[in-house]
Amino acid sequence: MTATTPQPPSNPPPDGRQTQRPTSGDASPFSTASSEEKATNDARSKEPGEIEILDWHDPSDPANPINYSTTKKWLITGAALFGTLIIPLNGTSITVAHEQLDGAFNVNESSFPHSYWAVTSWSVGGAVFIVVGLPLLEDLGVRLGYLIFYAFFLLMIIPQALAQNFATLIITRFFSGGCVTLLANTVAGIIPDIWSGDRARSVPVSLYILCYLMGSTLGPPMFAGVIQHIGNWRWIFYIQLILYGACLPFFYLTISETRADVILRRRAKRLRKSNPGRRIYTRAELAQTSLLSTLGRSVYRPVYLLATEPVLIASTIWSAFSFGTVFLFTQSTEQVYIALYGWNVWSTGYIQAAIVVGEILGFLTSFLSTKLYFASTPRNTEAPGRPIPEARLYVSIFGSFAGIAGGMFVYAWTAYPSLPWIAPTIGLGMVGFGIQTVVSAVADYIEDAYAVSGYAASAISGVAAGENIVAAFLPLATQRMYTSLGFQWASSLLGFVAVVLSFAPVVFVWKGRELRGRSPFMRSGGQTYASEIKS
Structure with a gap:
């Protein structure tokens, strides 16, 4: 698991997290027009060609995720927690079907649990993706990154349901396990983005750990009935396709962007597009390095x-x-x-x-x-x-x-x-x-x-x-x-x-x-x- 408990860093961190966290106000993250107009007006006195640093106009900027209403914060957090609970079911649910897998793919388990390789590859994918995939989420943002990896995860379940050989299961579950780790841990980034202070974060963080562990544990008890009443292991994945497919519109509607630097970056891009020649950037954009360099540090730091x-x-x-x-x-x-x-x-x-x-x-x-x-x-x-x-x-x-x-x-x-x-x-x-x-x-x-x-x-x-x-x-x-x-x-x-x-x-x-x-x-x-x- 990754169970990553979030807190905002006290210094500008090399791990790519935002540090600007105003503490009051609330509104929709899409209410940015007035702030952009203020940014435009404030910049009129700038010399042509001078680089401008875009930041929140004031601590109560309604586009800043820390200023979302409590209702919206719990809606986003609750949706991510729900994903953290149901998505890991894909990992252990297959363990109750190992006898059917043995028969379908001629797997011999007399001396070694070879059917478990399908779970091993799933967990190894999680270990790889949690280290390598985080820079991609930082660049894409919470909403876009979540939806992209969720769609890819959903696609990876299809070959699991239709697999004609055991190798297909092992390979595709490596990628689904990697996606699960990133998706289930997304809430670990959302919580410090929108909840200010240790006390405010304590309950969401505890719920996050609980959902992650429960999701990893509930696979066998939830899908044992498939083997008991249907007797066809493929229905484990058919049911998951139905469940996760039905949840895609829910996540599309409820997962909003919560990374402050991503919101500011998109605002800066809109301002540059509407004002050709204007050099306005966020601090994160100016400090941004190549993706290859970021991936290298992302892998090296945890190992070091x-x-x-x-x-x-x-x-x-x-x-x-x-x-x-x-x-x-x-x-x-x-x-x-x-x-x-x-x-x-x-x-x-x-x-x-x-x-x-x-x-x-x-x-x-x-x-x-x-x-x-x-x-x-x-x-x-x-x-x-x-x-x-x-x-x-x-x-x-x-x-x-x-x-x-x-x-x-x-x-x-x-x-x-x-x-x-x-x-x-x-x-x-x-x-x-x-x-x-x-x-x-x-x-x-x-x-x-x-x-x-x-x-x-x-x-x-x-x-x-x-x-x-x-x-x-x-x-x-x-x-x-x-x-x-x-x-x-x-x-x-x-x-x-x-x-x-x-x-x-x-x-x-x-x-x-x-x-x-x-x-x-x-x-x-x-x-x-x-x-x-x-x-």
Whole structure:
């Protein structure tokens, strides 16, 4: 997942985000005529050929997304959240149909879950697109970029439904998975564009993480009925085509442009077109580099940070393991519940709804987490008046130890045919609770910790890529692990890994200030890295 928690940078960032964020007023984003007239009048005193910098005319400029009405903000946010919930269904829904896929394409899974390669390619596509595709979204803008990638995503589902060989599924799902990652994370850019301040963003951000995780988890329980009642795996994709096709007009009408620099750039282009010879540009246009150069930095920065920043490395491993368990359960629940209780494959799809229940409970703790975060402000001697970044992690420590690790042990040691099926299912719910608290906390913490440098977007991209890579490959080891170690010790091994990783937030809370002080990005605003890039 990429679960990228948004906040506006305090300095002009190299990641391409806008920094002009006036704080009052509301109106439609298309009400720009009066502002353009003011820009024209203000420029009459300029010398011919002089470059003009276009900015918002005043803090209440109605075209500035931060000034949209609360109703419009929630309409845009709600539409993007809805997309974040339904679009990831494409990823895991196919796991309940692996027996049909084996028969249709002669896939042998006796010793290795080869059918899962269709999910692996989907997740790898997400890891690639989240890093490479972000510059395209920055250039296209929210609305145009969303609609283009959504249309391409919709087109990629058609060959999945009509595939005549397994290779077609693997290739097309790479591209659909890449589109899903960009589309599902669009709301992470929308939230800081239109919501001002940590408190205003807290609920939208929590809902974003919940929708992303639920969308990734709901695939099997939602589409298990297709296998139960229809018995044709192609209908999984036929239904998705109907669903996503019906939603295209909805997104067309509700997703508005929210990037301030994109709106200003389009306004400047209109002014240049209506006044030939007039050299009026936005700051973003004057600072713009080639797409190839932007792509190079977009790929290099997350990799560089992941290779040099211990805090980011540990956080990525912790969050990636947590997110990867969502995909791992698509494999392990089938082995466990079929062997213990004689269930069929589609029944094991339904049981994964317990993880969703846990994620919803984890979402409810986000209100407590937010309260503890802001309550830490009086104790912050490092930056008085601001909450302590590590306060984001308080609830996640409990969620990681008791939720993920504790849930894994419950799932492990209740895996006996003499115990009712509800016993290991409670463990699934506990793990879902922990996943929600951990992924949300990591996204918030990394955003806060790297905000000073303006490299938060690159750091978050690294985390998101790591989550997708683990989701791609961890489940491939599930079949052999649960067969060789047995249900109890296989899940216990995962529980022990979770225990070890759960100490990461403890160390951050204990030594967070010192660790951040050693980082050139957290300490010096990224100047060290900026000088390396220039050289």
